[in-house]
Amino acid sequence: MAVSTYEETLDAHYRREDLGRCILEALEKAGKDANALTVEDLAPIEEFHIGGRKPTLALGRLAGLSAGMRVVDVGCGIGGPARALAHYFGCDVVGVDLTEAFCDAAMMLNERTGMAHRVRIRHGSALDLPLEDGSVDVVWMQHVGMNIQQKTDLWGEAARVLRPGGTLALYEVFAGPVAAPHFPLPWAGGPELSHLISPDRARELLQAAGFRIEAWNDVTRESTDWFRGALEKAMLRGPSLLSPGILMGPEFPIKAANVLRNLEEDRLRVVQALLRLQGLQTERL
Numbered sequence: 001m002a003v004s005t006y007e008e009t010l011d012a013h014y015r016r017e018d019l020g021r022c023i024l025e026a027l028e029k030a031g032k033d034a035n036a037l038t039v040e041d042l043a044p045i046e047e048f049h050i051g052g053r054k055p056t057l058a059l060g061r062l063a064g065l066s067a068g069m070r071v072v073d074v075g076c077g078i079g080g081p082a083r084a085l086a087h088y089f090g091c092d093v094v095g096v097d098l099t100e101a102f103c104d105a106a107m108m109l110n111e112r113t114g115m116a117h118r119v120r121i122r123h124g125s126a127l128d129l130p131l132e133d134g135s136v137d138v139v140w141m142q143h144v145g146m147n148i149q150q151k152t153d154l155w156g157e158a159a160r161v162l163r164p165g166g167t168l169a170l171y172e173v174f175a176g177p178v179a180a181p182h183f184p185l186p187w188a189g190g191p192e193l194s195h196l197i198s199p200d201r202a203r204e205l206l207q208a209a210g211f212r213i214e215a216w217n218d219v220t221r222e223s224t225d226w227f228r229g230a231l232e233k234a235m236l237r238g239p240s241l242l243s244p245g246i247l248m249g250p251e252f253p254i255k256a257a258n259v260l261r262n263l264e265e266d267r268l269r270v271v272q273a274l275l276r277l278q279g280l281q282t283e284r285l
Contacts, residue, residue, distance in 0.1 A: 007098055007125060010147055013193055014099040014247075020108045022246055023078070030241040037112045039087045044242040046080025046109070048186075049143040050223045050259070050270060055171055056081045056142065057088060062215060062274050063169040065089035069137045072096060072161060074126045075144035078247065079106030079119060085140070086118035094131065096124045102247075127153050131161045138162075142171040146187050149195040151202070155209040162277045168211055170273040174199045176220075181262040186248055186255045199269055211275035223270040224263040231260055 016022065023045060024034045032041045043053045065071070067090030073082040076095030079102075085091045097103050103123045110116040124130040126141075126148060139158040148154050158168050173187075175196035188194035197205075203213060234253075239245065245252035262268045 006149075010193060011099050013187075013189065015101050016247065016249060017101075019078075019101045019247070020105045023105060023109070026241055026246050034112065037109070039083050039113055039115070042080060042083070042109060042113070044240065045244060045246055046078050046083070048077045048080065048244050048247060049171065050173075051226050053080075053084065055219070055272065056084050059140075059142070059169050059171050059272055059274075060085055060089050062272065063138060063167050065091055065138065068092065070094075070135065071138040071140055072129065072131060072136045073140045074129065074158070075141060075147075076102070076106060076121065078102050079109055079121060081140065081142060082106070082119045082121075083110065083113060083115050086115055091118075091138075093119045094136075095119060095121045096126070096129055096131075097121070098123075098125055127157055129157055129161050133160055134163045134166075136161050136163065136166065138167045138169055140169050143173055143187070145170075145202075146173050146194060146196055151195075151197060151205050152209065155206055155211070159210045159277055164277060166277045168206075168273075168275040168277065170271065170275070172202070172271055172273070174202055174269040174271060176262070176266045176269050178266045181267045182258045182265075184251060184255050185258055185262070186244075186252070196268070199271055202271075206275055210278050212278050213273065213275055215272070215274040217272045218269060219272050220263065220268070220270045224260070227256070227260045227263060231256060 027034050047053050047056060069091045071085055071091045071093045073093055073095040076082050076097045079095050082093040082095040086093050100123050103121050106121045110119050122130045139162055175198050183190050
């Protein structure tokens with residue numbers, strides 16, 4: 001896979017040494033059997049987006065996922081949502097992520113949860129998915145677009161791999177009306193890796209890529225309430241042994257606090273959306 005300089009920088013932001021070992025050690029400290037893990041055992045770690053498992057299942061229901069559907073989870077991280085879609089909805093899932101350490105950990109966890117036959121992991125870019133044209137029923141993206149400046153290429157690539165009439169399921173962070181978020185954030189240490197656009201601009205680009213909007217739900221308030229509650233809980237009980245902090249390293253508390261601050265100050269918007277690929281795609285911008 002050819003990797004750009006920007007993608008190398010992005011990979012370095014997310015890369016963690018011995019990530020698989022760190023995950024297994026944390027699970028064992030929390031009393032889990034690392035040789036017989038369940039999808040729920042991993043839920044506190046692997047849902048690397050606002051709200052944890054709940055918004056993944058909500059988006060799956062909104063998308064009408066069912067057994068046998070072919071799904072590509074773009075920016076799959078360590079495979080949490082991919083395993084959830086396979087486990088709860090019976091989908092066949094391909095997870096694609098730019099960060100090789102995430103892919104390695106995802107494959108290891110697939111084996112230890114007995115999900116390797118339903119979830120395959122591919123190392124690749126969201127801008128050049130390792131899939132054939134029209135080969136999937138659903139393209140799934142949760143908290144992916146904020147790292148990608150080329151939105152037209154991102155959603156054009158989603159349109160390429162979808163069958164006509166297929167579904168794009170999004171749970172994304174966009175720019176709020178107050179400019180310039182506070183850094184560092186989980187997806188970026190500074191503005192050089194953060195490429196937020198407004199929800200209105202996102203709708204324009206998605207429609208230009210050939211998608212019809214079927215649902216567009218602003219869930220910023222719910223996201224803010226969830227984040228505030230999670231941080232208050234951590235302050236009262238201390239840091240959890242199992243959290244996305246395992247993926248983010250020692251700066252995670254600062255990054256999480258900045259997410260809440262940005263949400264409260266109207267610098268971020270969170271949207272759950274469902275889009276349908278129309279039969280005739282428009283030309284890319």
